[in-house]
Amino acid sequence: MKKSSFYNNLFKIAFPIMIQYFITSTINLMDSFMIGRLGEEAVAALGISNQYFFLFNIIIMGIYSGCNVLISQFWGKKNTSNIRKVLGISLALGLSISLIFTFTGRFFSTEIISIFNRDDIVIKLGKSYLMIVCISYIFTSVSLAFGIGSRGVQKTFLPMLCSLFALLLNIFFNYTLIFGKFNMPAMGVKGAAIATLIARAAEMVLILLLIYKREHILNASLGEMLAFDKKFFNNTMNVAVPVVINELCWGLGAVMYSIIYGNMGTRAIAAVQICMTVQNMFFIVLFAVSNAACVMIGNEIGKDDFEKAKVYSKKLIRICFILSIVIALALILSSKSILTIYKVSNEVYHNALFMLLITALILPVRFMNVLLIVGILRGGGDTSYVLKIELGTMWLIGVPLCAIGAFFMDIPVYQVYLLVTLEEVVKCVISIRRYKSEKWMKNLVENMNVV
Numbered sequence: 001m002k003k004s005s006f007y008n009n010l011f012k013i014a015f016p017i018m019i020q021y022f023i024t025s026t027i028n029l030m031d032s033f034m035i036g037r038l039g040e041e042a043v044a045a046l047g048i049s050n051q052y053f054f055l056f057n058i059i060i061m062g063i064y065s066g067c068n069v070l071i072s073q074f075w076g077k078k079n080t081s082n083i084r085k086v087l088g089i090s091l092a093l094g095l096s097i098s099l100i101f102t103f104t105g106r107f108f109s110t111e112i113i114s115i116f117n118r119d120d121i122v123i124k125l126g127k128s129y130l131m132i133v134c135i136s137y138i139f140t141s142v143s144l145a146f147g148i149g150s151r152g153v154q155k156t157f158l159p160m161l162c163s164l165f166a167l168l169l170n171i172f173f174n175y176t177l178i179f180g181k182f183n184m185p186a187m188g189v190k191g192a193a194i195a196t197l198i199a200r201a202a203e204m205v206l207i208l209l210l211i212y213k214r215e216h217i218l219n220a221s222l223g224e225m226l227a228f229d230k231k232f233f234n235n236t237m238n239v240a241v242p243v244v245i246n247e248l249c250w251g252l253g254a255v256m257y258s259i260i261y262g263n264m265g266t267r268a269i270a271a272v273q274i275c276m277t278v279q280n281m282f283f284i285v286l287f288a289v290s291n292a293a294c295v296m297i298g299n300e301i302g303k304d305d306f307e308k309a310k311v312y313s314k315k316l317i318r319i320c321f322i323l324s325i326v327i328a329l330a331l332i333l334s335s336k337s338i339l340t341i342y343k344v345s346n347e348v349y350h351n352a353l354f355m356l357l358i359t360a361l362i363l364p365v366r367f368m369n370v371l372l373i374v375g376i377l378r379g380g381g382d383t384s385y386v387l388k389i390e391l392g393t394m395w396l397i398g399v400p401l402c403a404i405g406a407f408f409m410d411i412p413v414y415q416v417y418l419l420v421t422l423e424e425v426v427k428c429v430i431s432i433r434r435y436k437s438e439k440w441m442k443n444l445v446e447n448m449n450v451v
Helices: 003-036 042-078 080-107 109-116 118-132 135-151 157-179 189-212 230-262 266-282 284-302 306-339 347-380 383-406 411-418 424-437
Strands: none
Touching: 003 042, 003 135, 003 157, 003 189, 003 284, 003 306, 042 080, 042 109, 042 118, 042 189, 042 266, 042 347, 080 109, 080 118, 080 135, 080 230, 109 118, 109 230, 109 266, 109 306, 118 189, 135 157, 135 284, 135 383, 157 189, 157 266, 157 411, 189 230, 230 266, 230 383, 230 411, 266 284, 266 306, 266 347, 266 383, 266 411, 284 306, 284 347, 306 347, 347 424, 383 424, 411 424
């Protein structure tokens, strides 16, 4: 095995994913920046509304990521028929979830927003945003099903291109509808929701056109996608369900954090929202490498080449550690400059700044956790053990510490945030031990033959 082939393959998979994550994070950053010009209540309303989308997103991402483990391993065997069956299962489940969330968001928006914050202005703004943007969830579920599936077969350029198109549309319509440009009325938060809806609908149309107008491995008919039998469906669910539960419980934990922070006050949740938006921009490379790791490891495990999978994993760990140091330094040096774009109070500014500095200090540990859990262990087929790691650390350590810090210790929000980082340290120790045991390498598609 040549070193150049590993790095070429990593770059070919990771770079388009990195650009796609950059585009997605830029959309969130631009939303946050433009809405931030309207004041702290608008920032809080957008952040709370996006927590509902976040919950929806992690459920369907759990479904698609679990199915993508199988798609990656089937791609290692070049088994097109089964890849299309897995795509059909993931798409059917994703659409079902999107319809449920759209209905609930449309008709119970006030109740959803009030869970996180009791400020009347925040509730009113959040409701006007959520009632419109929830319609876009249907389009998002389709785009993600084909986009994540494309990654599994190493076709990462296509979803990147579609996300870029969506970004440009989102920025244009945000500027037009939020501030009332080009003779359009100034719609504020409601305008941001309409812009997002337009962008996500257009993204879905484009990705379907590009897949079905050319020779693409996912260019599947409805019959091909629904050709699975009960046994195949059950085998797929055995892999996907632990990932879904993993993502759901992790997401519910993250939502619980937001509820706790939200009950600390509007300024606390505004600072947290700013911190999350900014730090996601710095995690782009990590997410890209981790997703590429899942595909690369999955391909080799599907071929039964466990030795190459081990070699790949060691190189990925070295790469990720070096990147974490570089990115942590960049975050420390740029935090103050980035925060100047927000029109917020000194309290929100300083809380957000301290949280970003804490993020930078813990960043190497966070990088290792995501690489191992999302990339190497999951790509190797160890989805059930990953579930145990995530559940145990978040719900037995992270969430309780957050609640204790917020409600019993009466400390500032950034100190609560610092307390919660203990979860990452414990998770890292457990994940490294599991990796060293080599029990994570499991060929999940070996007995899933073509029906």
